[in-house]
Ligand code: BEZ
């Protein structure tokens with residue numbers, strides 16, 4: 001005689017799906033899948049969507065995937081506006097004792113930055129107001145890290161990245177890959193970036209519109225500092241006084257990363273940095289922690 005299985009009901013379906021992963025050989029994969037199922041089932045129980053609403057959600061995710069290509073990552077953008085990217089960064093930073101606070105990578109790091117020498121300009125267009133950024137890569141012990149790579153990318157004075165304006169900005173404008181000197185120092189010339197809207201021409205933009213949210217990010221410069229034996233840090237510096245510092249569309253502002261882009265009126269310093277006087281100057285030390293060895 002065959003046994004008839006119990007009906008799957010709204011009370012039992014979550015446990016049934018969780019149990020279906022019992023044979024997963026990779027324990028971390030099992031933990032992740034079970035947690036995702038519990039979380040999603042919890043949301044479904046809370047809102048009790050209609051079939052039409054479920055279909056709309058599937059359509060939204062389908063269009064989000066269809067928007068992705070080599071230069072556009074709408075799923076990362078979705079993760080950003082839902083604060084998931086920020087939460088992942090924050091959780092991971094908890095383990096990074098003393099390092100510079102990390103913040104989101106964002107979708108505009110999709111090209112390789114041109115290798116540049118310290119003192120070079122990443123502004124290939126000749127913006128209105130020169131700016132100098134100087135800093136060091138330091139270990140959490142305070143020791144300078146020589147030979148570290150510092151990858152930099154930023155929007156221009158109008159709030160556009162090079163990849164958003166092909167034919168207007170040269171490829172590589174606002175980007176540079178620098179190497180720290182023997183004292184761990186790096187420095188470059190640029191312009192002060194403007195605040196800008198994240199891309200709004202896809203499903204994520206429609207979500208922001210539907211929820212009356214603004215798409216803006218405060219002005220910032222992105223950095224990734226990396227050196228052999230250290231955990232890379234992906235971060236920004238934010239321009240003090242920028243609009244939207246208190247309303248970042250992707251929840252990525254940290255007070256520790258806000259910097260004065262101080263006006264400097266000093267002919268000697270301007271000559272030393274190779275910029276017109278007066279100019280703006282921002283300073284950032286990027287602190288990296290040694291990679292842990294062993295379990
Ligand atoms: C960015 O800063 O480049 C960025 C981050 C998240 C979403 C969109 C843009």
Ligand code: FE
Pocket residue numbers: 106108155220222
């Ligand atoms: Fe950005």
